[in-house]
Amino acid sequence: QVDLVESGGGVVQPGGSLRLSCEASGFTFVVSGMNWVRQRPGKGLEWVSFSSHDGKSDSYADSVRGRFTVSRDNSKNTLYLRMNGLKSDDTALYYCTRDGEGGSFDSWGQGTLVTFSS
Amino acid sequence: SYVLTQPPSVSVAPGKTARITCAGNMFGSKTVHWYKQKPGQAPVQVFYYDTDRPSGIPERVSGSNSGDTATLTINRVEAGDEGDFYCQVWDSLTDNRHFGGGTKLTVL
Numbered sequence: 001q002v003d004l005v006e007s008g009g010g011v012v013q014p015g016g017s018l019r020l021s022c023e024a025s026g027f028t029f030v031v032s033g034m035n036w037v038r039q040r041p042g043k044g045l046e047w048v049s050f051s052s053h054d055g056k057s058d059s060y061a062d063s064v065r066g067r068f069t070v071s072r073d074n075s076k077n078t079l080y081l082r083m084n085g086l087k088s089d090d091t092a093l094y095y096c097t098r099d100g101e102g103g104s105f106d107s108w109g110q111g112t113l114v115t116f117s118s
Numbered sequence: 119s120y121v122l123t124q125p126p127s128v129s130v131a132p133g134k135t136a137r138i139t140c141a142g143n144m145f146g147s148k149t150v151h152w153y154k155q156k157p158g159q160a161p162v163q164v165f166y167y168d169t170d171r172p173s174g175i176p177e178r179v180s181g182s183n184s185g186d187t188a189t190l191t192i193n194r195v196e197a198g199d200e201g202d203f204y205c206q207v208w209d210s211l212t213d214n215r216h217f218g219g220g221t222k223l224t225v226l
Binding site for chain 1: 218
């Protein structure tokens with residue numbers, strides 16, 4: 001079955017950087033679009049970024065455009081999210097999702113948490 | 119940018135019907151997807167393309183899209199149906215995705 005395992009979250013300081021990873025298995029990663037979705041503590045879901053199956057096309061939410069970069073290594077079945085210029089508002093659980101029919105999210109990982117030090 | 123408006127909460131008695139709405143602009147050209155999230159768990163897709171149900175989702179859960187409002191309907195509601203429900207659309211021109219604010223379903 002589809003398995004998505006995120007890693008790389010942690011405690012950061014404002015202005016810092018972090019790289020999240022999502023290791024995929026159980027499906028053909030090289031033909032699948034992938035996304036990052038985040039959820040701030042106690043809040044709703046927010047789409048962050050999309051990567052096409054070959055990594056040649058991507059898109060970003062206005063809130064992260066210019067600071068976050070999505071990439072992938074299809075030889076390793078892994079999706080990445082490079083986050084620069086982090087703000088306290090970026091504190092969230094970051095989910096990796098597979099792109100499904102009609103731009104939906106048909107599979108989700110368990111998430112990796114990004115928090116800020118005080 | 120799309121704004122998807124959901125009621126913050128819906129309450130329903132067991133055995134009754136719950137309807138969770140999602141209002142948005144230009145819905146007529148978009149399909150709506152739905153997700154359910156239980157506390158401490160990742161979301162799960164429960165409907166896509168307005169009316170298609172993933173495997174494992176019971177038939178008493180259905181979806182509709184009237185053009186400016188999409189509705190997720192849960193018949194014969196059970197205690198296990200409680201959770202947060204989110205609608206979502208895809209803007210194919212920008213490849214951006216958008217979520218509604220979410221609706222908390224409470225079974226009385």
